[in-house]
Amino acid sequence: MAEQKPINPWVKMALELGPVLGFFVVYMRIKDEVYPIWGRDYDGFIVATAGFVPVLLLSIAILWKLTGKLSRMQIMTAVLVIVFGGLTVIFNDEAFFKIKTTIVYGMFATILGIGLLRGQSYLAFVMEDLMPLAQEGWMRLTKRLTAMFAAMAIANEIVWRTMDTEFWVKFETFALPAALFAFFIAQARMLERYSLEKDDPET
Numbered sequence: 001m002a003e004q005k006p007i008n009p010w011v012k013m014a015l016e017l018g019p020v021l022g023f024f025v026v027y028m029r030i031k032d033e034v035y036p037i038w039g040r041d042y043d044g045f046i047v048a049t050a051g052f053v054p055v056l057l058l059s060i061a062i063l064w065k066l067t068g069k070l071s072r073m074q075i076m077t078a079v080l081v082i083v084f085g086g087l088t089v090i091f092n093d094e095a096f097f098k099i100k101t102t103i104v105y106g107m108f109a110t111i112l113g114i115g116l117l118r119g120q121s122y123l124a125f126v127m128e129d130l131m132p133l134a135q136e137g138w139m140r141l142t143k144r145l146t147a148m149f150a151a152m153a154i155a156n157e158i159v160w161r162t163m164d165t166e167f168w169v170k171f172e173t174f175a176l177p178a179a180l181f182a183f184f185i186a187q188a189r190m191l192e193r194y195s196l197e198k199d200d201p202e203t
Contacts, residue, residue, distance in 0.1 A: 005068045015063045019056040023048055024173040031166060045094045045165055053085040072126070080104060098160035101172055102153045109149035112142055137194025141187060148183050152176055 030044035042050075060078050064070050084100035087093075115122035121138035123145060133141070156176065160168045 005066065007063075007066050011066070012063070015059045015066075019052060019059050020173060022055060023052040024169060026051060027169050028166075040092060042089075042092060043094075045097075045169075046089060046092060049085050049094070049097050050089045053081055056081055076107070077104065094165060095160075098156075098168060098172075101156045101176070102160075105149045105153035105156065109146050109153060112146040112149065116142060116146060131191070132196040133191065134194045134196060137191065140190060140194070144187065145183075148180070152179065 027044060027048040030047060033044045033047075035042045035044075035047055057078060060070065060074055063074070080100050080103065084096045084103075087096040112122055116139070121135070121142040123142045124133070124135075124138040128138070156172070159171050163171070
């Protein structure tokens, strides 16, 4: 397996968050516009989505070039963005792009859940080099994260079906990432408890 090259954390953050924030900025500027293209009218959301897809793929390609490695999550994200972003533009229907978020978080919850049913933490398989924990710690974190991903998928499904597009874009750009960040902050005490640096983790 190729070893990941070191990268400036600010560059990494810019490459990961830049396309999402760029989509938000572009959408907010053109949300009320309609663009006639080849005999069809496309609203601002569709046009912003059409621009987001190549920008995201470019950022992933640059990240791959700089680090020499892509995670499974990045590869899956790229595939889903291509598929659902393409469907959004082809059918001129924003629902495809909105449901992508439900599918992404739902897939994460399903994959982690399958591992739990088998008595394994697939999260440990991906992250154990970055965050060494006792096995029980990995299982607890995986259970909690599985529930969190499932809740985020359900929340996205409710929001995009009941709220307007502008609200969903803000929810997708800020609320969901903030919720995930808050989740990991809330796990700090548990992660410390099961860190392998300690000899006897509490139960």
